[in-house]
Structure formats: structure tokens, C-alpha cells
Amino acid sequence: MTNELKLAAAPISWGVCETPGWGKQLDPERVLTDMKDLGITHTEFGPAGFLPEDAIERAEFLSERGMTAIGGFYPAVMHRDDHDPLPALREELEAYRAAGAEILVLSLDNGTSSYDDKRELTDEEWALTARRLNEAHELAASYGVRAVVHQHVGTLCESPVAVERLINDTEIELCLDTGHMLAGGNDPLAFVGEHADRVGHVHLKDVDSAQATKVLNGDIAYSDAVADGMYRPLGTGDAQIGAIIRTLREAGYDGWYVMEQDYRILDDSQIEQAVRDVQDSTAFVRSI
Numbered sequence: 001m002t003n004e005l006k007l008a009a010a011p012i013s014w015g016v017c018e019t020p021g022w023g024k025q026l027d028p029e030r031v032l033t034d035m036k037d038l039g040i041t042h043t044e045f046g047p048a049g050f051l052p053e054d055a056i057e058r059a060e061f062l063s064e065r066g067m068t069a070i071g072g073f074y075p076a077v078m079h080r081d082d083h084d085p086l087p088a089l090r091e092e093l094e095a096y097r098a099a100g101a102e103i104l105v106l107s108l109d110n111g112t113s114s115y116d117d118k119r120e121l122t123d124e125e126w127a128l129t130a131r132r133l134n135e136a137h138e139l140a141a142s143y144g145v146r147a148v149v150h151q152h153v154g155t156l157c158e159s160p161v162a163v164e165r166l167i168n169d170t171e172i173e174l175c176l177d178t179g180h181m182l183a184g185g186n187d188p189l190a191f192v193g194e195h196a197d198r199v200g201h202v203h204l205k206d207v208d209s210a211q212a213t214k215v216l217n218g219d220i221a222y223s224d225a226v227a228d229g230m231y232r233p234l235g236t237g238d239a240q241i242g243a244i245i246r247t248l249r250e251a252g253y254d255g256w257y258v259m260e261q262d263y264r265i266l267d268d269s270q271i272e273q274a275v276r277d278v279q280d281s282t283a284f285v286r287s288i
């Protein structure tokens with residue numbers, strides 16, 4: 001196991017999030033420069049509006065700054081029979097093709113633009129979602145893109161029940177987000193021990209499990225817990241990042257590891273701390 005780990009970054013560590021009203025959104029110039037300063041040359045796109053919308057312009061914007069896109073996070077409403085997510089997905093995949101991006105990270109959007117609500121899909125909604133996920137998987141493959149599902153707090157794939165259904169009833173791989181797995185009540189290390197073959201992409205995120213338990217129990221809203229620092233620099237929380245990386249590598253996973261410490265920057269004084277945290281996380285991963 002001497003091959004180098006493929007390390008990338010994502011704008012969420014700089015507070016750039018798809019949720020309206022999340023907090024201060026640092027501009028792409030700052031975010032991409034910081035990534036480059038950390039020796040990172042690959043990034044996820046970040047939410048709509050962060051980079052130029054036009055696919056060609058977006059790809060040029062990145063390459064002029066010495067960066068390459070590996071793909072991005074794409075929330076999609078898949079469970080409603082009055083809404084077909086596939087036409088918009090097709091457009092997104094065209095942009096991926098133009099940018100040479102290889103990974104489409106789907107999340108199961110609940111339609112509320114917030115991660116503070118929790119619910120399971122009904123059996124009927126799940127049957128429709130599972131069918132559409134398999135279609136999305138095939139559609140993406142026809143563009144040369146690997147579609148993966150991101151289990152995520154406050155989406156319709158959060159809990160152990162939802163993750164199990166995804167594994168059993170679909171063909172699609174997962175974006176294993178170590179922090180969201182733990183925060184959603186799953187055991188990320190046990191998961192990779194059992195299902196490393198279903199991991200198609202990895203988001204490395206560490207989490208304070210005491211804070212995460214409060215979110216799970218409904219004692220604090222997810223967005224408030226993130227603002228309170230529920231996500232920690234890699235290696236300083238409870239997600240067992242080192243053991244997870246080692247297990248994945250032993251199982252032959254050779255895809256991307258994207259560093260993500262979800263940040264809500266509510267005050268300018270927090271910006272430099274966010275940047276220091278990414279520096280610490282990068283150093284931690286490189287030490288493994």
C-alpha cells in the first residue's frame with residue numbers, strides 16, 4: 001500500500017454551502033488560492049452560484065487557477081412522483097463532461113432547503129427513489145461519470161435504516177462521508193469493514209459525537225450544532241478517520257478522499273480559524 005492517497009478539497013470547509021442563509025460565503029478566488037497554498041490541486045465544484053454557471057467558463061476558471069474539478073455535490077428531489085429529476089440531472093452531467101469531472105455526488109433532498117428536519121421515506125417513496133437512483137447511475141455512466149449517493153444529515157438518506165435500504169435495493173455506490181455517517185447514527189468504521197466494495201467516493205469529515213448525539217435526539221438543530229463547531233479538524237473528533245482510511249486502502253479503494261469540515265462562518269473573525277482548521281486537517285491526512 002505505497003500508492004499515494006488522492007486528496008482533494010471542497011468549498012464547504014470555507015463556509016460555502018448550498019443552504020440559503022447558511023453564513024458568510026467566501027469567494028472562489030480566496031478559496032481556490034487557499035487550496036493551492038495547501039498543495040491541493042483538485043476540488044469539488046461547490047454549490048450553484050459559487051463558480052461560473054456556464055460549464056466551459058467554469059472549467060476555464062478552475063484551470064486558470066491551476067485547479068481541476070473532480071465533481072460536485074448535487075441535491076436532487078427523487079421521492080416525489082410529481083417531479084422528474086432526470087432532465088436537470090442530464091444538464092448537470094453535460095457540465096461535468098465539459099469540465100472533465102468524474103464524480104456526481106447525489107444527495108436525497110427533502111425539498112425544504114434545510115438540513116434541520118428528519119424523516120424516513122415511506123415504502124412507496126423509497127421504491128420510486130431506488131428506481132430513479134438506478135436510472136441516475138446508468139445515465140451518469142453513459143457520460144463517463146460515476147454517480148454516488150451521499151448519506152447526509154437532514155436528507156432522505158440519513159439513518160442506518162436508510163443506508164441499509166440503499167445498499168440492499170440499489171446498484172449505486174456511496175459517497176462515504178465519515179462525519180455525516182456518525183452524525184446520522186451509523187458506524188462509519190463498521191460500514192467500511194462490511195461494505196468497502198460499495199464505496200465510490202469519500203468525504204473525510206470528523207465530528208464531535210456528543211454534539212452529534214444532541215442533534216440526533218432533537219436537543220439542538222443541525223445548523224446550530226454546525227455553527228457551534230460540531231465538525232472538528234480531521235483526527236480531533238470521534239469518526240476514527242485514520243482507521244477508516246487504512247481499512248479502505250486495505251480493501252483496495254483507490255478513489256478520491258475529499259477533505260471537508262463543514263463550517264458556518266457567521267462572523268469575519270472565524271475566517272482565519274476555518275483556514276487553520278483545513279491546514280491542520282491536511283497535515284493530519286498527510287501524516288497517515
Ligand SMILES: O=C1C[C@@H](O)[C@H](O)[C@@H](O)C1=O
Pocket residue numbers: 012016017018073150152177180203260262
Ligand atoms: O458534501 C457535502 C457538501 C456540502 O455542501 C454539504 O452541505 C456538506 O454537508 C457535505 O457533506
